[in-house]
Amino acid sequence: MTAFSTNSITLNNPVTNPFDNGIILIVDDVPNNLKVLSDTLANAGFEVAIATSGESALQQLEHTPVSLILLDVMMPGMDGFETCQRIKANAKTRNIPIIFITALSESVNKVTGFELGAIDYITKPFQQGEVLARVRTHLKLNQLSQSLEARNTELQQLTQQLEQRVSERTQELFASIETLKQTQQLMRLVFDTIPYWVGWKDINSVYLGCNQSLADMLKLSSPDEIVGKTDYDLNFSKEECDWFLMCDRRVIKSEQAEFHIIDRVLRADGQQVWLDTSKMPLRDVNGNVFGILFVTKDITERQQAEEELKQQKQNLEQALAELQHTQVQLVQSEKMSALGNLVAGVAHEINNPVGFLGGNIQPALDYIKDIFGLVDLYQQKYPNPDAEIQDEIEAIDLDYIREDLPKLVGSMREGVKRIRDISTSLRTFSRADSDRPVACNIHDGIESTILILKHRLKASESRPEIQVIREYGQLPLVECFAGQLNQVFINILANAIEALEESNIDRSFEEIQTNPNWIAISTQVSDSKQVIISIKDNGLGMSEEIKQKVFDHLFTTKSVGKGTGLGLAIARQIIVEKHGGSITVNSTLGKGTEFVLEFPIIKN
Template sequence: MKLLVKTTMICPGAKKKQTGIAGAIAPAIESGQAELHIIEQLRRADGQQIWLDTNKIPLRDANGNIFGILLVTEDITERQLAQEQLKQQKQNLEQALVELQRTQMQLVQSEKMSALGNLVAGVAHEINNPIGFLGGNIQPALDYIKDVFGLIDLYQQEYSTPSAVIQDEIEAIDLDYIREDLPKLVGSMREGVKRIQDISTSLRTFSRADSDRPVACNIHDGIDSTILILKHRLKATETRPEIQVIKEYSQLPLIECFAGQLNQVFMNILANAIDALDESNIGRSFEEIKTKPNCITISTKISDNKQQVIISIKDNGKGIAESVQQKVFDHLFTTKAVGQGTGLGLAIAKSIVVEKHGGAIAVESAINKGTTFVISLPK
């Protein structure tokens, strides 16, 4: 570090137009104010770039008149280079942190989907075999029931006057009711089997393993499978009625996407919407909630320019404050209590939509007016 101290005297007859050092100190003379810590970047005759920290301090006589300028210049090149290097290191660390967070989210997402996929594959296999037996045997069972009742009808035609014992048994078991109700009973079993088959299909659709490239998929199938998986959280409880789900689907083309990952986006947003609605119900009675029921509206459409598919998921909960909206997609940010939220859900959702699909995701909310998440995906 070099320090140069120089006192420049003012010549009374000096011309106003001055160059060199005299020109440099002219502003301080005219203003009468000290100019402190002026950082200048210069290039020396040998081409080396240097930084100077300059102070210009007016000198006054007993009458307060300026008679000179104290010029103090410090060579701060080494310090400046160190600061530049530190700044670059800071930027490198920040970039490394961003990359680390992105990698962490990708690993979390990959591990979750892999674990879920393996779980679903095992569960689906265990469910599908017995359900296959049940489903395949229901129609033959209905045919057998029809044959048995046909035989009873034939018997009653041939022997129109049964014995007292048989007549008493017919009345005891209420044969007419059985004849009417048994087919309905087996029919309800068929519906139950179909319901289990639908759940198994939805689980496989939701957690489908993505290939290394996008595949043409039906977005509505992914949304529907996610809703079915969350059905248990939508059902009525002792404290609130069932959460209504309104679908406003437009006609959409198949979308080239990583379907399994998009389904995770839908899951995160819908689960957050349910959480928001449950929070908005605190302090409200069952009847109050019934008057203004909890509702989630899911709409899809093609953008005006025909280039994107727009998916909107809206709840009528309490809404999100403006200060929180700016952070909802931040890594590890959560407003939930410890143990209830990881702060990764929406960060992963944004990563999947933006980085994996070249789309966009945004939140629109106002206090007491609910929240809407809008997802845009290229066609």
């Protein structure tokens, strides 16, 4: 083999290869071999450097980053084995993979090559596909090996750091335990002087200690006897222990103290006592919660006194509520009875003349028809009456009478029908409730109430008519006490009218006409099968203070003699107690008021 050149040649190729992170160094003394290998690798996208001797290769490796070496075995001077041995002896280059190049006719000891550190052999003549496959494979294997080695190094460093942290943490833990022992001794000296029951636990509610007072209460020989125990190991019931544990966990989880936890427990001597307990989290020097401290005071005597006072107060409140309830029922019963008798009597008195009028209208129409038929027949038989008859026909305007008289009788019929409707509404409003709810049409009750108040809704000299806006939904028949519901409607609607009249003070007729008074009534059925009735006005509204008292017994904003303060109290009682519903008020001062009634369609 002949020497070609001691100079190195670097071939750069812009193509990027996914396995290339450096240069492939080809070492061979035969120029043709160098050209074939360098062309093959360069065309495949690799960056190539060449050397014609072992010495030249070693020089290049000092300043050129090489990823893989193709090394000829048989070279003059320093052969491939010696070159490989020196490369592997250098710490800087020992990790570069080496593939030996040898001819089939050359007698080479491959075992020696592998022992020196080679990773593969390529035989001449070269097969381009084989060369590229081996180069790519060994580049990838080298990269994986380097990555694995780096990962192992990183893991070793992390392991060392972890061992260091475990060692430091262990030392801190021992120091904390020693500090804790000293703190417990100091705490015992302090807490034994406190007349209350004091104890401290770890985060698992296991006792770390207690003062002498708690040990005496638990019938323990000394405070040390409680260490390592839980409340379940002491003279408490399971229910009491569950309660203690729940409170402990709540304080530890929130890391916040809880004060004045009132509980009743059974002492070891069988006496039942009331306790006032405060629990606080215990923290170490780093602010971490490691346990809980509790202080308990026996408040049995105070609690018994408070219970007696509370019972007396409840008895008085119950007596007052029963008295008010009875009063409301009496007022409501007397009021509804008197109103019902009056309205029923009026309706009965109206029915007689209305029946007389209604029964005679149709015969009257028939008579009129007969008379006009006779007149028509007379005119046909005597088309030319004398002058006196003709003058009379013109004087009375017979044609106008023929046209207008049926209209007059028709108006009378409508008037009678209207009177009958009023009578029906009066009877609907004044109906007497039975001892159980009856299916009724809610809209009929609302309309009868509006009719009763019609005279107050009409226009007057000082204001236009109060508009009633109806937004009725599709309601089924509702099981209710209809007469009592009518009382609710009339109370709310009367209050709305009074609020509107109050809002009209100091306003002219034209101002009211520009922004007219109105009452909006809407009904609907909710998804939960509840009837919802809204009665809303655009009056003055009410303040928050009045809203809070509006359903109170005997509360009224009206002047003396104009209100009893029972209307809305009665309304609330009827809706809540009689119908199992609710009544709420929504109001903004200066913008109006809305009452919302809600109760079930079918009463339970």
